[in-house]
Amino acid sequence: MWPFKRSKKDKKKYTNSIVPLLFVSRWEEIAHCRADQNLQNLHSIEDAKQKYLSACSPCPVCGKSAVQLSWLYYLDPENRWPMQGGWMTVCDQDEVEVDFFVEQQEFYSWEIVETERNNTINQTQLKSESETLRGSMSCPKCKRTPQQLSWFWFHSPQKDWEALAGRAGWMSICDVCHIQVEFLPALMS
Numbered sequence: 074m075w076p077f078k079r080s081k082k083d084k085k086k087y088t089n090s091i092v093p094l095l096f097v098s099r100w101e102e103i104a105h106c107r108a109d110q111n112l113q114n115l116h117s118i119e120d121a122k123q124k125y126l127s128a129c130s131p132c133p134v135c136g137k138s139a140v141q142l143s144w145l146y147y148l149d150p151e152n153r154w155p156m157q158g159g160w161m162t163v164c165d166q167d168e169v170e171v172d173f174f175v176e177q178q179e180f181y182s183w184e185i186v187e188t189e190r191n192n193t194i195n196q197t198q199l200k201s202e203s204e205t206l207r208g209s210m211s212c213p214k215c216k217r218t219p220q221q222l223s224w225f226w227f228h229s230p231q232k233d234w235e236a237l238a239g240r241a242g243w244m245s246i247c248d249v250c251h252i253q254v255e256f257l258p259a260l261m262s
């Protein structure tokens with residue numbers, strides 16, 4: 074049958090089957106963050122403007138300047154990898170994201186990452202290798218290059234391996250910005 078059209082009934086079924094945190098579009102994710110007062114209250118718009126206003130672009134569609142755009146703190150849904158958060162400017166009229174300034178980025182919770190990083194047995198064994206150049210990503214916030222970041226061997230927790238979701242490999246961190254920059258898994262379960 075062509076053209077294929079989804080019936081109204083199917084459409085309804087489809088909509089209902091969506092898990093609440095899986096958004097259909099980036100714009101919906103943005104709207105969700107904006108409506109989250111707890112998230113917004115954790116971050117000061119005034120500080121953000123002071124820090125980023127001079128680096129902001131105007132809306133590429135209508136040309137509104139950054140002062141006329143809406144500012145919000147954006148945080149990725151939990152299933153995103155890595156999960157990013159930061160300041161964003163958006164044009165409501167055109168429904169476009171204009172600028173995004175990354176303030177946080179995580180592959181794993183910091184608690185897990187710090188535990189692994191301080192695992193002296195692993196890190197001592199691999200010390201010489203941790204000085205080998207690798208990776209291609211600079212810190213998304215301060216732009217320090219891969220060579221300027223801290224590299225260490227990361228091994229995800231045992232329960233991940235049991236669930237066949239274990240990963241191990243080199244990870245880079247920007248200690249200045251407290252951002253997990255890059256993860257290069259070499260082993261997976």
Ligand SMILES: [Zn+2]
Nearest residue numbers: 132135164167
């Ligand atoms: Zn616009």
Ligand SMILES: [Zn+2]
Nearest residue numbers: 212215247250
């Ligand atoms: Zn940085």
